[in-house]
Amino acid sequence: MHNVVIIGTGPAGLSAALSAAAAGAPVLLLDNNPRLGGQYWRTFTEDTEHEQSQHFDLETGLILINAVKARKEIEVWSGAQIWSASHQQGVNTLRVIYKGVEKIINTKNLVICTGAYDRTLPFPGWDIPGVMTPGGVQSLLKGHGVLAGKKVVVAGSGPFLLPVAAGVIKAGGSVLELLEANKSHRWLLSPLTLLENIAKFKEAFYYIKTISAGKVRARFGQAVVAAHRGDHGELESVDIAVINRNFKVKKIRNVKCDVAAIGWGFTADTSIAGALGCVQVIAKDDGVVVSVDNDQQTSIPGVFAAGEITGIGGSDLSMAEGVIAGLAAAKYVGCDVNVLKVHRKRRAKKQRFADALIKSYPVKAGWKSWLNDQTIICRCEEVDLSDLKHAIEELGATDSRTAKLLTRCGMGLCQGRVCGRSVVDLVASEIKISPTDTDRISAVNRPIISPIPLGVLAAGE
Amino acid sequence: MKNPDAIVIGAGVVGACTALSLVNAGLKVLVIDRGPVASGTTGAGEGNILVSDKEPSAELTLAVRSRDAWFELNTDIGGGFELEPKGGVVVSRSEKGIANLKKLSQLQKSNGIEVVELDAAGLRKIEPLISESVEYAVLYPGDAQCQPMLAAAQIMRAVRKRGGQFIQGENVISINISSGRVIGLKTDKNNYSCPIIINATGTWAGEIANMAGSYLPIMPRRGFILVTSPVPKIVHHKVYDADYVANVASSDADLQSSAVVEGTESGTILIGASRERVGFKSGLDVAVLRQLARQAISLFPILSNMLFLRAYRGFRPYAPDHLPVIGEDANVLGLWHAAGHEGAGIGLSPATGELITALITGNKTFMDPTPFSPKRFKESAHVRI
Numbered sequence: 001m002h003n004v005v006i007i008g009t010g011p012a013g014l015s016a017a018l019s020a021a022a023a024g025a026p027v028l029l030l031d032n033n034p035r036l037g038g039q040y041w042r043t044f045t046e047d048t049e050h051e052q053s054q055h056f057d058l059e060t061g062l063i064l065i066n067a068v069k070a071r072k073e074i075e076v077w078s079g080a081q082i083w084s085a086s087h088q089q090g091v092n093t094l095r096v097i098y099k100g101v102e103k104i105i106n107t108k109n110l111v112i113c114t115g116a117y118d119r120t121l122p123f124p125g126w127d128i129p130g131v132m133t134p135g136g137v138q139s140l141l142k143g144h145g146v147l148a149g150k151k152v153v154v155a156g157s158g159p160f161l162l163p164v165a166a167g168v169i170k171a172g173g174s175v176l177e178l179l180e181a182n183k184s185h186r187w188l189l190s191p192l193t194l195l196e197n198i199a200k201f202k203e204a205f206y207y208i209k210t211i212s213a214g215k216v217r218a219r220f221g222q223a224v225v226a227a228h229r230g231d232h233g234e235l236e237s238v239d240i241a242v243i244n245r246n247f248k249v250k251k252i253r254n255v256k257c258d259v260a261a262i263g264w265g266f267t268a269d270t271s272i273a274g275a276l277g278c279v280q281v282i283a284k285d286d287g288v289v290v291s292v293d294n295d296q297q298t299s300i301p302g303v304f305a306a307g308e309i310t311g312i313g314g315s316d317l318s319m320a321e322g323v324i325a326g327l328a329a330a331k332y333v334g335c336d337v338n339v340l341k342v343h344r345k346r347r348a349k350k351q352r353f354a355d356a357l358i359k360s361y362p363v364k365a366g367w368k369s370w371l372n373d374q375t376i377i378c379r380c381e382e383v384d385l386s387d388l389k390h391a392i393e394e395l396g397a398t399d400s401r402t403a404k405l406l407t408r409c410g411m412g413l414c415q416g417r418v419c420g421r422s423v424v425d426l427v428a429s430e431i432k433i434s435p436t437d438t439d440r441i442s443a444v445n446r447p448i449i450s451p452i453p454l455g456v457l458a459a460g461e
Numbered sequence: 462m463k464n465p466d467a468i469v470i471g472a473g474v475v476g477a478c479t480a481l482s483l484v485n486a487g488l489k490v491l492v493i494d495r496g497p498v499a500s501g502t503t504g505a506g507e508g509n510i511l512v513s514d515k516e517p518s519a520e521l522t523l524a525v526r527s528r529d530a531w532f533e534l535n536t537d538i539g540g541g542f543e544l545e546p547k548g549g550v551v552v553s554r555s556e557k558g559i560a561n562l563k564k565l566s567q568l569q570k571s572n573g574i575e576v577v578e579l580d581a582a583g584l585r586k587i588e589p590l591i592s593e594s595v596e597y598a599v600l601y602p603g604d605a606q607c608q609p610m611l612a613a614a615q616i617m618r619a620v621r622k623r624g625g626q627f628i629q630g631e632n633v634i635s636i637n638i639s640s641g642r643v644i645g646l647k648t649d650k651n652n653y654s655c656p657i658i659i660n661a662t663g664t665w666a667g668e669i670a671n672m673a674g675s676y677l678p679i680m681p682r683r684g685f686i687l688v689t690s691p692v693p694k695i696v697h698h699k700v701y702d703a704d705y706v707a708n709v710a711s712s713d714a715d716l717q718s719s720a721v722v723e724g725t726e727s728g729t730i731l732i733g734a735s736r737e738r739v740g741f742k743s744g745l746d747v748a749v750l751r752q753l754a755r756q757a758i759s760l761f762p763i764l765s766n767m768l769f770l771r772a773y774r775g776f777r778p779y780a781p782d783h784l785p786v787i788g789e790d791a792n793v794l795g796l797w798h799a800a801g802h803e804g805a806g807i808g809l810s811p812a813t814g815e816l817i818t819a820l821i822t823g824n825k826t827f828m829d830p831t832p833f834s835p836k837r838f839k840e841s842a843h844v845r846i
Contacts, residue, residue, distance in 0.1 A: 084747060095747065275745075381727070395498070395614035396621075398629060402497040405504055405610045408727060413690050415771060447745045448771050451690060454732075455765030458754035460747075 003333040005030065005094070005105060006326075007082065007272060008113030010038020011315040012307025014064040015322030016111045016329070021073040023330035023337035028105070029068065030080045030096065032450075036065045038115060039135065040315050042142035055142075056163065056206050057315075083452040085275040087300060092276055095460070097452060102460040109302045109333050111325045112273050112290070113318075116266035116308035119287070121363070122422055123370045125227030126262075127379045130235025134164040134263040147171045149258030153238055155179035155224040156263040158361040159314075162207035164261055169214035176257055178211065179222040181243060181264075182361055190356030197353040200316075224262055225249055225370040235260060247366030264363050267421055267444065268309040274445035278303060282437050283311050285358050287421070288444045295339060296325035297332075304329050313354030320347040368429055377426065378419045380412020388423070392430050400427040400439045415446045462626040465491040467657040467821070468646060470633055470669060473503035474609055474810045475799050476661030477616035480625055481534075482814035483659075486822050490625040491655070492617065493648060495632040499613040502663045502806065505775025507686055507723070507731050508609040509699070510808040513549040513601035516565065517572040519832035520784060524805070525573065526827055527812035528603055534811050538619040542612035543726045549604030550579070550588060552595045552760070553703040559597050562703045566599045575602050590695050590763050604699055606723065609807045636673040636796065643673070643795030657821060659797045664741075664778035666786070666800035675792040678838055679801045681776035683737045685749050687757070690768040691728030699723040700760060720756035722764070730767065732757040734804065741776060779803040780838075787816050787833035797821065798835050 004020045006013050009031040017029045035043055041061030055061070068074050077098050084095040094105040118133035125131065132148060134156065140146040147168065152175050154165040165175045211218070223243050230236030237256045241249040266287075270280055273290045279299035281291045289312075290305045292298055298305050306321035324347060327339045373386035387407045397403040400423050409423050410416030416423070420443035428435040469480045472494035483490045494500070510531055515521040535544045553562045566576040577600040584591060584598045617627055631648035636658060638644065645654040660669040660677075670677035704719035721733040735749045750772060758765050780786055780801040790796040799817050802809050816833070819826040 084745065086744065086747070391614075394618055395611070396617055396627060396629070397614075398497050402500065402610075405499070406614055411771070413768075413770065446771065448769065451768040451770050453765065454687075454689065454754045454758060454767050454769050457751055457769050458758050458765070460751055 003027070004109050004111065004326075004329045005107045006111040006113065007031075008038065008115055008307065009033070009036040009068075009076075009078075010040050010113060010115050010307060010318065011061075011064075012115070012318035012322035012325070013038065013111070013113035014068055015319045016113060016304075016306055016326035017068055017074050018064065018071070019323045019326030020111070020330040021071045023327055023335040025073070025330040025333050025335050027074045029074055029076045030082065030094075031076075031078050032081050034079050036068060036076065036078065037061050039139065041065065042139060056203050081450055082272060083448060083450050085272045085449060087276040087303075090302070092300075092303060097456060102456055104461075109329050111304045111306060111329050112298075112309060113305070113307045113322060113325075114269045114272055114309050116268045116312055117417065119264045119267045119363075119421065120262070120418055121264050121367050122375055122377050122419065123225055123227070123367075124372060124375045125229070127376045128227050128229050128235050129233065130258060131227050131260045131262065134160055134261045137259065137261040138164050138167055141167050141171055147173045148261070150174065151176050151257045151259070153177045153179070153224060153240075153255060153257045153260045155181075155222075155240075155260065157181045157363060158263065158265045159204070159357065160263060160265070162204065162211065165216065166207040166210040169210055169216070175211070175214060175216045177240060177255060178216050178218040179224065179240065180218060180220050181223040181247060182220065183245070184220045186360040187356070189359050193352045193356040196349060200353065223247065224260055225252065227260060243366065245364065247364040248369055265361060266308060266312045268312065270309050270444060271446055271449045273298060273303075273305055273309060274441070275447060275449060276300060276303060278305065280441050280445075282440055283358075284355070285312065285362070286440065287312065288441050294344070295328035296321055297328060302332055311354060313350060313357070317347065317350035317354050320350050365429070368426060377423060378407075378409040378412060380414055381408040383407045383409040385426070388426060389430060392427065397427070398431060400424045400435065401442055403427045410443070413451070415448075416443060420444055462489065462491050465489045465626075465653070465655050467491075467659060468493060468653060468655045469659045469661055470494070470646075471501070471661035471663060472498045472613065472617055472627060472629065473501050473661065473663055474499065474613045474616070474807050475663065475802065475813055476659070477613045477620065478534075478810035478814035479659055479661055479799050479817050480620045480814075481616050481623075482818040483821070484620050484623045484625045486818050490620065491653065492620065492625060492627045493631055493633060494627075494629050497629055498617050498627075499610040501665070502775045502777060503609050503613050505686070505773045506609045506804075506807050507721070507733050508607045508612070508807050509805065510605040510607060511549060511699075511805065512574050512603045513551055513569075513599075517568050519828065521569070521572060521574075522828050523785070523809055523812050523833075526815070527809050528605060530811035530815065531605065531607065534616070538615055541615045543608040544605065544612075545607070545726060546602070546605045547698055547723070549601040549699040549701070550584070550598050551601065551701055551703050552584075552591070552598040554594055554596075558703050562597070562599060576600070577602065588697060588700060590761055591700070592760055592762055595760070600698070606699060606725070607807065608726070612807070633669065633672070636669065636793075638673060638793060641792070641794055643793060657795050657797065659799055659817060661799045663800055663802075663806065664776045666778060666798060670790065670798070673790065673793045673796050675790050675796065676838065677786060677798060677800070677835060678781055679778045679786070680738070681741055682779050682803065683735070683739050683742060683774065684733065684777055684804065685735045685746065685753065685772055685774050687732040687750060687753055687769055688771045688773070689730040689732070689764070690770045692730070692767065693728065694724045695763060696722055696724040696730055696761060702756065702760065720753060720760050722757050722760055729770070730764070736777070736804070743774075745772060745774070777803045778806070782837070785809060785813065785833055786835050787813050788820060788830055788835050791836040791838065
């Protein structure tokens with residue numbers, strides 16, 4: 001019997017596991033990746049000498065990973081895929097596929113640190129092989145040591161574009177363009193937060209140094225608005241636009257490339273918390289996040305959440321939240337421990353930085369003007385914008401759920417992870433209304449958390 | 462719309478079909494739903510249009526007419542809802558089951574249903590991947606399928622094009638009655654005067670009857686359907702175990718399921734159908750999903766390796782005698798019910814609309830509607846079941 005069950009081994013999950021174990025609680029740590037570290041500290045071998053190049057701060061990650069491995073109170077299940085989660089009368093049930101068989105975990109205490117995935121926006125040609133997310137490019141580099149292509153365009157918005165561009169250069173690729181859709185001076189909106197978190201600059205300069213050495217100049221107020229196929233169906237070039245403050249296109253140039261890594265920040269992966277019934281709310285960036293109290297506890301007593309799923313904020317905030325969640329969970333199971341003021345202070349400081357981030361890298365409504373009727377919206381089910389318009393104008397859909405059921409948009413293999421958020425915005429904009437919170441929450445939640453073979457389902461009890 | 466001739470409450474497939482029938486008969490029709498089109502049970506169905514699962518009865522007569530009416534409707538409104546005459550294959554693996562299936566199919570045949578008996582070799586010709594354990598089946602070429610949400614949406618589109626009006630997002634809160642006769646209704650936003658109201662609210666039909674001071678014993682029966690990731694077509698018909706027929710007619714509250722396996726136009730495979738009387742219980746019941754998966758794999762072992770992607774849950778509206786309720790209310794004139802079709806609502810909708818329309822306009826009905834009359838519950842009025 002495990003006292004505290006923790007899902008996820010990124011910065012938040014590792015921090016939570018260590019603080020809960022240090023407080024005396026036995027921990028079961030679950031993760032769907034083969035190795036500890038999450039996406040942020042993803043590695044592909046144990047040979048860390050070789051891997052340093054892809055990370056600014058692998059040292060911190062290695063300290064946490066090794067500490068978790070050394071703690072005998074922490075049992076680790078790597079490669080464990082949770083396909084279903086439910087909550088009934090105080091008990092949380094996780095159904096997990098681990099080493100090919102299904103295991104059932106019943107626990108009253110849970111810390112959910114499931115992180116986030118890249119936010120994508122549809123545009124003409126985004127379904128062409130070679131158009132990727134920055135996270136996808138980074139996963140290949142960090143997890144497999146593979147460079148997705150030689151000539152790379154990195155675009156979108158947010159600080160995450162920097163490490164991806166730097167990673168490509170370090171792996172021997174060339175970054176043809178590094179494009180931030182927002183203006184650089186948006187950071188001036190939060191001057192005090194900048195000074196307070198000055199250490200963050202060290203990280204930024206670390207990447208900028210690499211990028212400058214690669215003779216790449218970042219351009220602001222520009223975005224990739226279309227991609228074009230070559231003779232073999234692969235990516236040949238992208239259209240890069242100078243855009244205004246609202247993301248409307250001003251003028252366009254064409255650039256040839258092998259890979260376009262395009263991302264618009266992150267979407268929290270709230271599906272496990274949602275399946276349990278934890279209350280979710282809409283963050284300032286319109287993303288859905290799990291609501292938590294001062295102790296990182298969700299609306300379900302004994303269920304805690306930390307890291308990106310409570311609001312996108314980066315690894316430092318995730319670690320600060322993870323520590324609090326781990327301590328609070330240990331206290332919940334009866335350990336004699338308290339969350340200290342210093343922990344909360346640290347979290348508050350990181351939270352201010354996260355808020356400034358959201359303010360500095362907004363995704364403005366003008367992106368919808370990049371689309372045309374033939375632009376694919378749902379890549380899994382090949383639904384284009386005209387199909388969505390037909391469902392609204394002809395078939396009478398007045399919300400994203402009905403539009404989805406009438407077009408199959410978001411009903412394919414990824415279950416709306418890629419397009420769900422965009423569909424909510426597109427449908428609302430066609431009908432000229434604002435999306436409701438329910439629209440946004442239902443678009444990112446799914447009762448079956450990950451697909452499982454019917455045979456495995458049938459074999460379970 | 463000022464002074465509609467009739468108001469249909471509910472924009473599921475039953476409400477949509479009824480509205481279209483009424484519009485085609487020349488009436489000014491207003492459809493009101495608290496949500497968008499097909500947001501109730503219609504949106505959680507497989508789209509079954511079956512003649513195979515009914516014993517010779519009034520319901521079979523309704524089903525046979527409705528099946529033809531679906532294809533007429535498809536031509537009339539220009540399709541767009543994936544109507545497919547795929548045919549049903551009913552299998553049985555026990556001696557007793559096979560004997561019963563033979564008997565049932567012969568009875569159906571003498572009632573004009575096309576049935577084709579299949580031996581092991583014949584079955585494998587049309588369903589090559591079926592389990593080796595199945596050696597006897599009956600093919601019903603008349604069984605068909607559609608995408609029910611698209612069907613409701615396309616029919617509502619035709620209703621609007623032909624002069625009907627659809628108001629969504631208004632919740633009916635009272636039925637206005639004067640001297641035992643309907644004079645209109647009130648929603649949370651508006652008042653509407655109208656002498657005829659058709660209650661097509663499916664599982665929630667009892668609430669509307671209550672608002673009118675009447676009574677209708679319609680209850681929810683929960684059902685789950687599993688959906689796999691899309692694959693090239695490997696299941697060509699709607700294939701199900703003969704036990705399904707027994708379950709449809711059952712009054713047992715416990716979980717019952719027998720696999721109904723079918724491939725769809727979009728490549729996904731649907732696996733139904735469970736039936737439980739648990740009220741409006743939400744959430745995902747994993748035990749039910751497992752049982753359906755086991756039964757489906759026992760019919761098609763290849764399914765074992767396929768990915769289970771999502772599930773949907775619906776509340777099928779049923780009456781104590783498992784027959785639909787089609788006709789004028791027992792106590793209130795001008796209030797008509799078209800509800801309680803249980804798991805057969807998609808299949809029976811067009812004929813339900815035709816019956817209601819003929820009764821309202823005083824025209825000849827294609828069959829005797831008495832078995833479906835709401836008046837059959839009169840004696841048990843105000844007895845909660």
